[in-house]
Amino acid sequence: MTGGETGSQSSEGLVVRDLTVRYGPAITVLRSIDVEVRPRTVVAFLGVNGAGKTTLTRAVTGMLSFHGGSVISGDIRWKGRSIVGLNPRRIVRAGISQVLEGRRIFAELTVDQNLSVGGITKRNDNALKERRDWIYDMFPRLRERQNQMAGYLSGGEQQMLAIGRALMQSPELLVLDEPSLGLAPSIVEHIRDTIAGIREAGTSVLLIEQNATMALSVADYGYILSHGTVTKEGPAKELLADPHIQSFYLGLDEDTGELDAVKHGATA
Numbered sequence: 014m015t016g017g018e019t020g021s022q023s024s025e026g027l028v029v030r031d032l033t034v035r036y037g038p039a040i041t042v043l044r045s046i047d048v049e050v051r052p053r054t055v056v057a058f059l060g061v062n063g064a065g066k067t068t069l070t071r072a073v074t075g076m077l078s079f080h081g082g083s084v085i086s087g088d089i090r091w092k093g094r095s096i097v098g099l100n101p102r103r104i105v106r107a108g109i110s111q112v113l114e115g116r117r118i119f120a121e122l123t124v125d126q127n128l129s130v131g132g133i134t135k136r137n138d139n140a141l142k143e144r145r146d147w148i149y150d151m152f153p154r155l156r157e158r159q160n161q162m163a164g165y166l167s168g169g170e171q172q173m174l175a176i177g178r179a180l181m182q183s184p185e186l187l188v189l190d191e192p193s194l195g196l197a198p199s200i201v202e203h204i205r206d207t208i209a210g211i212r213e214a215g216t217s218v219l220l221i222e223q224n225a226t227m228a229l230s231v232a233d234y235g236y237i238l239s240h241g242t243v244t245k246e247g248p249a250k251e252l253l254a255d256p257h258i259q260s261f262y263l264g265l266d267e268d269t270g271e272l273d274a275v276k277h278g279a280t281a
């Protein structure tokens with residue numbers, strides 16, 4: 014069973030089946046992968062540089078064609094309906110929002126204006142105001158800086174803003190691409206707590222990460238991707254305890270259990 018909950022809910026969330034994705038005519042990046050994100054769960058998608066993690070996010074959010082990629086075979090179903098071939102706007106409207114790798118906020122707009130842009134397709138002003146208050150409660154530092162230009166925020170604050178902007182759509186699924194990249198450990202912890210809070214509020218999260226420690230400590234379920242193929246999957250707690258995963262992704266020596274971050278390039 015995948016995704017951490019009961020089988021009866023499988024058609025409600027995101028179901029990726031037998032998906033093969035290619036860039037151009039010859040570069041096959043994802044090979045027959047199966048991934049599932051059930052409602053109200055956090056699913057970690059882990060792998061080293063170039064494994065194909067971002068390519069999965071592009072396929073799910075309708076961005077693949079902008080990068081010269083296409084779905085060769087298989088399907089991506091959201092709440093029981095195929096979303097392959099839908100444009101990004103329709104996918105956002107269907108309830109899937111994403112935070113791209115690299116915190117792409119609008120640097121010359123204020124924090125508040127960035128949030129307004131995030132909610133631009135929503136028409137209910139009261140609901141938007143409530144949403145904005147909820148985001149400011151989650152990130153008090155953004156409230157303090159709401160009239161500042163976003164470009165002057167720290168890296169961690171920009172990541173919070175990027176997440177907040179995506180949440181303005183009230184998504185049912187949030188796709189987060191490497192939110193911990195380049196951030197100090199204390200900020201990473203805050204981001205992890207935020208992800209847990211997002212799940213508690215009812216939104217499921219597909220969490221793309223190289224920082225396996227962070228991702229598996231908050232996720233319900235995880236997938237390990239290697240060269241475009243899912244090589245391992247299971248409940249996050251089991252993956253976290255797996256000696257091979259500890260050795261390769263968490264940087265713990267298989268024999269001694271000691272941290273070996275330099276050898277394995279772990280980011281924890």
Ligand SMILES: Nc1ncnc2c1ncn2[C@@H]1O[C@H](COP(=O)(O)OP(=O)(O)OP(=O)(O)O)[C@@H](O)[C@H]1O
Pocket residue numbers: 036037040042060061062063064065066067068069080081082223
């Ligand atoms: N637009 C593209 N055209 C051709 N090849 C691409 C394109 N985008 C990515 N690739 C290749 O696809 C492979 C997977 O890339 P992808 O960005 O999905 O991996 P990733 O696991 O997210 O890596 P990282 O952690 O470094 O972001 C890489 O070999 C990459 O060079």
